[in-house]
Amino acid sequence: MVSKLTKKYFGTxxxxxxxxxxxxxxxxxxxxxxxxxxxxxxxxxxxxEGKRPTVLIGKDTRVSGYMLESALEAGLxxxxxxxxxxxxxxxxxxxxxxxxxxxQAGIVISASHNLFEDNGVKFFSATGSKLxxxxxxxxxxxxxxSIKTKPSAQLGKAHRIDDAAGRYIEFCKSTFPYHLDLxxxxxxVDCANGAAYHIAGHVMHELGADVIEIGVQPNGLNINLExxxxxxxxxxxxVKQHRADLGIALDGDGDRVMLVDKNGKLYDxxxxxxxxxxxxxxxxxxxxxxxxxxxxxxxxEHAFSKLKIPFQRANVGDRYVMELLQKNGWxxxxxxxxxxxxxxxxxxGDGIISALQVLYALRDSDKTLxxxxxxxxxxxxxxxxxxxxxxxxxxxxxxxxxxxxxAEDDLNGKGRVLIRASGTEPLIRVMVEGESKQxxxxxxxxxxxxxxxxxx
Numbered sequence: 112m113v114s115k116l117t118k119k120y121f122g123t124x125x126x127x128x129x130x131x132x133x134x135x136x137x138x139x140x141x142x143x144x145x146x147x148x149x150x151x152x153x154x155x156x157x158x159x160e161g162k163r164p165t166v167l168i169g170k171d172t173r174v175s176g177y178m179l180e181s182a183l184e185a186g187l188x189x190x191x192x193x194x195x196x197x198x199x200x201x202x203x204x205x206x207x208x209x210x211x212x213x214x215q216a217g218i219v220i221s222a223s224h225n226l227f228e229d230n231g232v233k234f235f236s237a238t239g240s241k242l243x244x245x246x247x248x249x250x251x252x253x254x255x256x257s258i259k260t261k262p263s264a265q266l267g268k269a270h271r272i273d274d275a276a277g278r279y280i281e282f283c284k285s286t287f288p289y290h291l292d293l294x295x296x297x298x299x300v301d302c303a304n305g306a307a308y309h310i311a312g313h314v315m316h317e318l319g320a321d322v323i324e325i326g327v328q329p330n331g332l333n334i335n336l337e338x339x340x341x342x343x344x345x346x347x348x349x350v351k352q353h354r355a356d357l358g359i360a361l362d363g364d365g366d367r368v369m370l371v372d373k374n375g376k377l378y379d380x381x382x383x384x385x386x387x388x389x390x391x392x393x394x395x396x397x398x399x400x401x402x403x404x405x406x407x408x409x410x411x412e413h414a415f416s417k418l419k420i421p422f423q424r425a426n427v428g429d430r431y432v433m434e435l436l437q438k439n440g441w442x443x444x445x446x447x448x449x450x451x452x453x454x455x456x457x458x459x460g461d462g463i464i465s466a467l468q469v470l471y472a473l474r475d476s477d478k479t480l481x482x483x484x485x486x487x488x489x490x491x492x493x494x495x496x497x498x499x500x501x502x503x504x505x506x507x508x509x510x511x512x513x514x515x516x517x518a519e520d521d522l523n524g525k526g527r528v529l530i531r532a533s534g535t536e537p538l539i540r541v542m543v544e545g546e547s548k549q550x551x552x553x554x555x556x557x558x559x560x561x562x563x564x565x566x567x
Contacts, residue, residue, distance in 0.1 A: 120254075121247040123428035125233025127222050127536075130175040135230050137182040143232065144186025144218075146253030148267070150246060151215055152191055163267060165193040167212065169205040169275075170220035171306040171364045174331030175230045179220045183232070188267035189260040197275040199329070201306045201365025203461035204279040206239040210458070211278060216242075221306065221364040224341045224448075227332045239458035241430045276309055283314045286456045287467045291474045293320035297355040301346045303339025304329040305363035311463050315359075318467075323353050335362065340369045340449050340462075347375035357480065361462040366429070367449035368462035370469060372480045380449040381408045383469050386483045387453070388420060388443055390472035398455070402435045402444030404428075405529055408489045409544055427531060429460045490526070491548035493555035497539045503566040505530060505539055514561035518543065518554040526551065530558065539566075 120126045120134055126143070128135040134143075151164045166187055170176035176199075184194050197208065202219045209217040215237050222229035234242040234250075242250075260266070298320045302308040308327040316322045325345065326338040338345045340360040350358040350371055358371040370378045378386075384401065391397035400421025403411065407424060415422040423439070425431040429452060432444040436454050445451035451465035472483065505511050511530070518528045526545020533540055539562050543555040 118244070118247055118251055120251055123430060124223065124241075125219075125231050127225070127229060127231030129228055130173075130230050135175075135179070137178055140179050140182040140232065141186040141189075142254055142258060143250070144183040145190045145258045146186075146250050146256070147216075147218070147234065148187040148190025148192035149253050149256075150249045163191055163193050164215040165195060165212075167195045167197060167205055167209055167214050167217040167272075168220070169197040169200040169202070169208075169217065169306075171202075171222075172199050172304060172308065172329035172331060172334050173220075173222070173227045173230050173363075175227070176220045179230060179232070183218060183220070184269050186258070188269065189258055190267070191261040191265045192267040194267055194269040196269060196271045198271070199306050199308070200275055200279065201310060201361075201461075201463070202233070203366050203457060203459050203464070204275065204306075204310070206235050206459045207279060207282050207457065208272075208275060209235055209237060210239045211282075212272075213237075219364065223364050224303075224335055224339070224362040224367065226336060227334050235459070240433060241459070276313075280310060280313050280317070283310075283461075283463045283467065284317060286453075286464050287318060288471060288475075291471065293318040293470060293474070295319075296357070296470075297321040297323070297353065299323045299325060299346060299349045299353060299355045299358040301326040301338055301340075301349070301358065301360040302365075303335050303341075303361055303363050304333045305335065305339065305361065305365060307361050307365035307463065310365070311359070311361060314463055314467075323349065323355060325349050339363065340367045343369060343371065343377055347371050347377070351375055359462075359466045362449065365462050366460045368451065368465050369449050370466065370480060374481075376481065378480050378484070379447050380445050380451055381411045381447040381489065382484055382487075383449075383465065384443070384445040384451055385411055385414060385487060386472050386480070387451070387465075387468045388415070389418065389483070390476065391443065392418060392420060394475075397443065399439055399441035402432050402439070402441060404432060404446050405531070406447055406494075406542060408447065408492055409527055410487060410490045414487050433459070490544045490546060491551045492542065492544035493551050495541045495555050495559040496533070497541060497559050497562045497566075499537055499539050499562070499566040501537050503539075505532070505562060505565070508565045510561050510565040511558070514558045518558060521554070522550065528554065528558070530562070 217235040442454040450460040
């Protein structure tokens with residue numbers, strides 16, 4: 112059965128790779144569009160009165176997005192699926208528009224925080240959530256079949272939606288309390304030359320903030336280049352230069368967010384999640400608990416314990432955070448990377464909406480970021496990415512196992528060691544955290560060296 116097949120192409124966040132190399136080629140992407148269209152067309156739950164299913168395609172600002180968009184459009188049309196094109200839009204905007212337009216699915220062409228040489232494809236269901244594993248397996252199974260184009264009268268049609276940006280701006284604003292505004296705040300917004308370049312600044316400005324925009328001149332090649340949430344130094348410099356109250360950094364597709372205060376101090380996803388959760392607890396609006404991941408800083412878990420806020424860890428990846436939220440009936444979760452899910456506001460991680468939830472806490476309490484975090488100090492944490500051959504199985508390697516045991520024995524309960532394979536790149540991620548910064552650094556480098564040696 113299809114459900115028992117191991118996924119070959121789909122990772123934790125869709126399919127991603129270097130443009131021009133399998134699987135990110137126009138030939139493969141057209142075939143992927145066709146296979147996805149066949150799966151959608153065969154699903155009885157979305158067909159109404161014989162109408163063709165309709166899929167929304169969005170993208171970020173990479174130059175390769177034009178090529179991949181055309182390939183997807185061709186494949187879907189060949190399968191008899193209608194297509195709506197939004198142009199450059201944040202990933203969470205596509206998730207919202209699918210529901211607003213009552214569509215059957217959505218596809219985002221993006222490699223998120225990667226540089227322009229990479230690109231990828233991720234799918235959303237009619238509910239605005241990532242596709243379940245079962246449907247991804249069905250799409251992969253369909254790639255084994257050759258393309259058989261529908262008769263001309265049954266081909267899908269395509270058209271563009273002109274007001275996508277305005278619709279999404281209004282949606283973002285609706286998640287901020289009507290009795291509050293951002294007047295008196297000077298905010299620097301760094302859009303990473305990505306998909307939110309024509310969105311985020313407008314949201315903050317229309318809520319009353321004095322906005323300085325950077326990273327809003329995409330040219331197809333500069334997405335995430337020395338800007339955005341993966342290069343905070345640019346935002347920190349701009350905040351100080353403009354004497355702003357704070358800065359907001361998004362990534363290339365707008366689903367991650369980091370903040371800095373007026374002094375340039377960084378607040379990552381773990382800290383922002385803590386602020387939102389603590390504020391909701393104080394307001395009596397926190398339902399259940401909070402979901403983090405295996406990478407969430409141990410200090411955050413201890414802080415939630417003191418506040419008597421239930422906390423659970425999911426596997427790394429926003430889809431796994433979402434799955435655990437749904438299982439528990441909770442509404443708040445996220446990752447240190449800046450993926451934060453406010454499930455009562457949106458069906459997926461959204462950098463703009465997450466930033467607005469933090470701004471709500473600041474405006475409602477008249478406290479600064481530093482004041483919200485004054486009683487919480489994160490444990491030192493070191494993350495090292497080690498490039499490996501695709502065939503290397505670290506979990507079965509004796510050298511790696513021995514290095515892990517040495518570190519865990521030495522930390523003796525006063526820290527954590529985590530080693531995992533990236534879901535999007537040929538990397539092993541080594542993370543060590545604990546009370547002693549020196550031990551954390553030493554053991555992280557020791558384990559990373561063991562992985563490098565063993566994989567050669």
